[in-house]
Amino acid sequence: MSILVIAEHDNASIKAGTLNTLAAAQAIGGDIDLLVVGSGCGAAAEAGAKIAGVSKVRVADAAHYADGGAENVAALVVANAGGYTHILAAASTFGKNVMPRVAAQLDVAQISEIVTVVSADTFRRPIYAGNAIATVQSADPVKVITVRTTGFDPVAETGGSGSVEALDAGADTGLTKLVNRELTKSERPELGAAGIIVSGGRGLGNGENYHSLLEPLADKLNAALGASRAAVDAGYVPNDYQVGQTGKIVAPQLYVAIGISGAIQHLAGMKDSKVIVAINKDEEAPIFQVADYGLVADLFDAVPALTAALG
Amino acid sequence: MKILVPVKRVVDYNVKVRVKADNSGVDIANVKMSMNPFDEIAVEEAVRLKEAGVATEVIAVSCGVAQCQETLRTAMAIGADRGILVQTDEELQPLAVAKLLKTLVEKEGPQLVILGKQAIDDDANQTGQMLAALLNLPQATFASKVAIADGKATVTREIDGGLETLSMSLPAIVTTDLRLNEPRYATLPNIMKAKKKPLETVTPADLGVDVAPRLKTLKVEEPPKRSAGVKVADVAELVAKLKNEAKVI
Numbered sequence: 001m002s003i004l005v006i007a008e009h010d011n012a013s014i015k016a017g018t019l020n021t022l023a024a025a026q027a028i029g030g031d032i033d034l035l036v037v038g039s040g041c042g043a044a045a046e047a048g049a050k051i052a053g054v055s056k057v058r059v060a061d062a063a064h065y066a067d068g069g070a071e072n073v074a075a076l077v078v079a080n081a082g083g084y085t086h087i088l089a090a091a092s093t094f095g096k097n098v099m100p101r102v103a104a105q106l107d108v109a110q111i112s113e114i115v116t117v118v119s120a121d122t123f124r125r126p127i128y129a130g131n132a133i134a135t136v137q138s139a140d141p142v143k144v145i146t147v148r149t150t151g152f153d154p155v156a157e158t159g160g161s162g163s164v165e166a167l168d169a170g171a172d173t174g175l176t177k178l179v180n181r182e183l184t185k186s187e188r189p190e191l192g193a194a195g196i197i198v199s200g201g202r203g204l205g206n207g208e209n210y211h212s213l214l215e216p217l218a219d220k221l222n223a224a225l226g227a228s229r230a231a232v233d234a235g236y237v238p239n240d241y242q243v244g245q246t247g248k249i250v251a252p253q254l255y256v257a258i259g260i261s262g263a264i265q266h267l268a269g270m271k272d273s274k275v276i277v278a279i280n281k282d283e284e285a286p287i288f289q290v291a292d293y294g295l296v297a298d299l300f301d302a303v304p305a306l307t308a309a310l311g
Numbered sequence: 312m313k314i315l316v317p318v319k320r321v322v323d324y325n326v327k328v329r330v331k332a333d334n335s336g337v338d339i340a341n342v343k344m345s346m347n348p349f350d351e352i353a354v355e356e357a358v359r360l361k362e363a364g365v366a367t368e369v370i371a372v373s374c375g376v377a378q379c380q381e382t383l384r385t386a387m388a389i390g391a392d393r394g395i396l397v398q399t400d401e402e403l404q405p406l407a408v409a410k411l412l413k414t415l416v417e418k419e420g421p422q423l424v425i426l427g428k429q430a431i432d433d434d435a436n437q438t439g440q441m442l443a444a445l446l447n448l449p450q451a452t453f454a455s456k457v458a459i460a461d462g463k464a465t466v467t468r469e470i471d472g473g474l475e476t477l478s479m480s481l482p483a484i485v486t487t488d489l490r491l492n493e494p495r496y497a498t499l500p501n502i503m504k505a506k507k508k509p510l511e512t513v514t515p516a517d518l519g520v521d522v523a524p525r526l527k528t529l530k531v532e533e534p535p536k537r538s539a540g541v542k543v544a545d546v547a548e549l550v551a552k553l554k555n556e557a558k559v560i
Contacts (some may be wrong), residue, residue: 069477070440070450093470097452100405100440109406109525112435122529127433128328132337135529175449179465181475192471196559221560229489239455239469239490246349246429246489248471254559264327271537275557277549283542292540292557295549305546310560 001030001120004058006077006089006098009036009044014051016193017090019154022053024147025088026155027117031055034162035080037073039066049162052155057162062169067178068094074101076170081106084142085120091146091249092192099146108140113249115151129245129268149192150251150272184238186225191241194224196254199243199270200236201228203259203280203299207236213303214258220310226250226270228260244269259299262287279303312422312481313368314357316391317412318350320375320382321432334530346382349427351389352487355494356457357425358390365459366423368392372415374408376400380510387505388497394510399522401515405433407522409441414518416446421482423464428453428486439486449479453488 003025008015018034025032033056036045045059060076077098081087087102089095091113103110115133116124122137123145191197198218204210210231218225226248227241243250245268255273260266262278262285270276271290278291281298288294295302322328323345328337346354360366371386373379374397383394397411416424429436443450451457451466455474458465459481467476469488497505515522543549553560 070443070452074444093453093468096436097440097450100437101444101450103437104406104409104441104444107406109404110435110437110441111526112433112437126534127531128322128337129431129434130534131328132330132531133534134531136526137529138526140525176451176477176479179476179478181470181473183472233490238473239488240471240473245431245434254553254557265324275553275559276537276540277553288542289539290537293549293552294540294542295546296542297545302546306549309546309550 001028001085002083003028003030003032003086003088004081004084005032005034006087006095007034007036007044007048008090008092008094009038009041011038011041012043014044014047016154016190017092017149019051019157020149020152021088021090021147022051022155023152024114024117025086026053027152028086028120030085033058035077037065037076038068039063045164049164050158050160052159054160054162057164058167059164060167060169064172065169069176069178070097070101071173071175072170073098074105075173077102078105079170080167081142086143086145088145088147091148095146099144103144106142106144108142108144109138110144110146111136111138112146113148114145115148129264130271131264148249150249184240188218189222189224191224191226191243191248191250194252196221196223197226197250197252198223198256198258199226199228199260200231200258201260202230202234204231204236210236213299217303217307220307228266257287257291258303260287261285262290312366313370313419314360314366315370315372315416315419315421315424316350316353316357316386317372317374317408317424317426317438318354318382318386319347319427319430320344320373320379321347321430324348324431330531330533334532336528336531344378346385347427347430349429349487351494352489352491353425353427354386354389354391355492356487359492360459361390370395370419370421372397372412374399374403374411383510384505385497387508388502389495390501393508396510396512397515397518398512399515401522402524403522404524404526405435405437406441406525407520408438409445410520411515411518411522412442413445414520416442423459423481423483423485425485425487428488439484443484448482448484450484451477451479452486454485455488455490457485457491
């Protein structure tokens with residue numbers, strides 16, 4: 001078996017989700033190469049070579065890879081796919097954008113968001129918003145896979161001593177041009193990798209309440225902030241806060257759901273959290289069916305009290 | 312310009328599916344079926360582009376069993392002009408659907424294909440990207456804003472860290488995210504009118520596409536159940552439990 005993992009990076013370092021993806025690759029077993037595609041991404045490649053279990057980092061460094069566009073990245077992956085039995089990426093918006101394009105160009109299926117490796121050709125993946133888990137087997141010569149990062153514990157970021165090999169860049173497809181990128185700036189831990197998440201829903205009433213009530217609590221807990229779809233749709237917070245079936249899938253040590261009723265689409269994104277706390281004034285709210293600790297209370301009293309109690 | 316909008320018939324998003332006792336799949340007998348919500352957003356966007364004078368015709372396509380006609384009628388009630396059903400009883404996986412759509416794009420020549428980013432049954436999130444790859448066209452997935460001008464699409468995308476805006480020449484492939492628009496409710500007169508709109512039926516064989524599945528589903532199981540825990544009386548008890556029992560803070 002020979003596996004290519006597509007790294008996600010910011011040119012300087014490798015993103016956390018890639019470490020979980022590498023763990024999935026290790027579960028399949030075999031030689032693991034890490035592909036770093038970017039512009040001025042030498043530092044990320046060096047960081048990649050230090051990750052435990054990576055035998056070789058292959059780097060394609062060119063200006064037209066700066067934006068991580070699906071068209072150019074997929075073309076490069078396909079051009080360098082020869083010899084690999086598996087090609088993996090995290091099921092992030094980057095991986096989801098690129099990998100089906102790779103699969104179609106190779107004329108193979110993609111296996112989306114695997115949570116378990118059963119064997120080299122058989123994987124488990126959630127369907128129907130996680131209300132069922134399918135075990136699927138691929139007969140394709142190359143398995144193109146996206147990995148749900150919450151399904152695999154990350155490999156160690158250091159301890160490896162892989163080699164680094166430069167790849168020839170492909171031609172610029174010129175199909176899309178990045179006009180603008182507005183990234184949410186935050187000092188908090190990344191939602192996908194946070195140990196504790198404080199998440200708010202429509203019960204907060206408006207964006208001002210969301211920030212004034214949840215931020216002090218998140219500060220105390222060193223938590224990331226998340227939200228239900230209802231809170232994002234209502235404009236309390238930007239889209240990248242959304243936890244759920246089609247938003248971010250998270251599984252922190254502690255998930256605190258505040259003013260979230262618990263629609264199945266939201267539960268799909270957080271029910272694998274180790275400990276779930278729900279604070280809601282409606283004792284019939286479905287969130288209580290998955291919460292380890294439920295507090296039926298007015299969040300406008302309970303949240304400041306909780307923040308204060310954490311000293 | 313024409314816009315092609317593929318729509319999928321799926322279990323309604325309000326239905327909590329049950330896994331069959333023999334673990335062969337989920338039970339969809341006597342379950343309410345609807346258009347995939349992301350596809351509804353795609354139809355709405357296409358119809359708005361037509362209403363704004365940007366598009367001239369909106370063609371809805373569905374691939375699957377005969378009952379997908381209902382899904383196409385729903386698309387036409389929202390405002391699509393006509394429908395194409397690629398009818399088959401075989402299980403269709405995203406690569407097969409992308410190949411079917413490719414032949415229809417080549418035949419109809421749309422400048423824009425708008426698809427839902429993922430179907431809420433298989434949660435695959437693949438078809439749009441695969442279609443773009445097979446046609447070697449630009450793609451803008453997870454769109455929250457689409458503007459068409461001067462033969463170009465400018466699309467804002469929802470990405471993990473925030474938003475990004477891409478510019479691309481037409482023809483192009485766009486997949487919808489939740490906040491692109493809020494689909495209208497079809498009115499009764501429009502539902503009636505939709506019944507008279509043209510609906511053409513073809514088969515995968517007519518289109519020369521091999522739709523044989525590439526992935527075999529060995530079994531489908533219930534996820535591990537998470538049982539409800541305890542209710543705590545107040546904040547003090549909650550903090551005590553988190554510290555001493557769960558030991559997570």
